[in-house]
Amino acid sequence: MLSEAQIERYSRQIILPQLGGKGQETLLRARVLVNGGVLQTTTLLYLAAAGVGTIGLRSRERPAVFSALAGKMDDDDHLINKKRASSTLDEPGDPVVATLGRLNPDCRVVRHGMDGSAAGLIAAYDLVVSEPGPLVDHCGRLGQPVCCSWGQTSYRHLFVCRGGPDQACWACLPAEQKRTTPGHEETAFGRLADLFWGAFQATEALKCVIGLGPSSPSRVFRCQFPQLQFSDRPVEQDPDCGVCGRAGGRDG
Numbered sequence: 748m749l750s751e752a753q754i755e756r757y758s759r760q761i762i763l764p765q766l767g768g769k770g771q772e773t774l775l776r777a778r779v780l781v782n783g784g785v786l787q788t789t790t791l792l793y794l795a796a797a798g799v800g801t802i803g804l805r806s807r808e809r810p811a812v813f814s815a816l817a818g819k820m821d822d823d824d825h826l827i828n829k830k831r832a833s834s835t836l837d838e839p840g841d842p843v844v845a846t847l848g849r850l851n852p853d854c855r856v857v858r859h860g861m862d863g864s865a866a867g868l869i870a871a872y873d874l875v876v877s878e879p880g881p882l883v884d885h886c887g888r889l890g891q892p893v894c895c896s897w898g899q900t901s902y903r904h905l906f907v908c909r910g911g912p913d914q915a916c917w918a919c920l921p922a923e924q925k926r927t928t929p930g931h932e933e934t935a936f937g938r939l940a941d942l943f944w945g946a947f948q949a950t951e952a953l954k955c956v957i958g959l960g961p962s963s964p965s966r967v968f969r970c971q972f973p974q975l976q977f978s979d980r981p982v983e984q985d986p987d988c989g990v991c992g993r994a995g996g997r998d999g
Contacts, residue, residue, distance in 0.1 A: 748772070753853065757798055770957045775800040775853060777956045778871065782806065783878030786896040786903070789945025790876055790952065795847040795854040797953055803872055804843060805859040805882075876952050879917065879927060887916025887990040894952045896944060897927045901936070901972050903944040906982070907951050908965040915965040915984040916991040924967070940972035 749768060754761065757771050779794055780803035781787050787806075794802055844856045859868060865885045869875060875886050875893045886893040892910035895917050896903065904924070908914050917925070947968070954960050968979040986992045 749775075753798075756851075756853075760797065765959055766957065770959075771798060773957050774798045774953070777801070777873050778803065779874045779876060779952065779956065780805065780859075780868065780872040781876045782880075782882050783876075783896075785941050786878065786898065786945050786948065787876060789942050790949040791843070791847065792850065793946055793949035794876075794952060795851045797949070798851065798853055799953075799956070800853065801855045801857060802847065803857045803859055803868075805861065805868070874952060874955050876948065879925065883917045884990050887918055887988075890914070890991070892955050893917070894948055894955065896948050897925075898937075898941070898944075899926060901940070903940055903970050903972065905944065905948055905951060905968040906965065907955065907968070909955055913964075913984060914991075915982040916988065918990040919965075919982055919985040919988050919992075920967060936973045940970075943972075944970065 749757070749761075749772060753771075753775070754768075760766050761768050761771055763770075775798050777799050778801040779799050781791055781794070782805040784806070791802065791804070841858070844858075847854050847856050865882055866889060869882070869885055869889060869891050873892065875882065875891060877883050877886075877893065877895050879895055879897050883893055883895045885891070886908070890910050890912055893906075893908050895906045898904070906917050906920065908916060947970075951968075964984075965982040966979055967982050968977070970977045984991060
């Protein structure tokens, strides 16, 4: 049950008919694992602000934007909340933990190393938000809900799978569509595209958590910047896919 402080904090979300108090409680119970780079940075902020209760963070880098935000929050007394997010690692100077904790004290941040069992890590979460890589392949093999985003020059892509035995995985996409461009576009438009797409990814992730929208099939979204030419289409499962099809032997 929501506390009075939580009702006040999330009042603008609770009045939404597609969310309500029950939906907000679902978000507070939710566990979302975020893995990856620049496209996941904006997503992290929106997931925390929306009230996702536990955010797992798995990344080799600590985005510089969090250091800047932490410093800005230090200057804005009305944004400072002394109750910080907790972490499984004792990192009092971690700008990511500090920023997300000040943004929303209900959010618990759990840092994970890059080693260890991917399958075991995935099983501890309701949803995985990630860049392309082995972790996304494991999601496909296990039938785990996943949002996977990547960039190709001026294009941004997002693959969304709600999970289940008959849903296509990321590996079912055509090879030419899965190519990534390191660094994407190092331009003003490229940076804005990453911010925009990170927010869009957060929207789709929240829909997955609360069960809003169609449950199947998997979909891939694409947007070309700066023209903002947007498209989306369903992705059919490839029965011969080496990850989720007969050849892959999807678990469950």
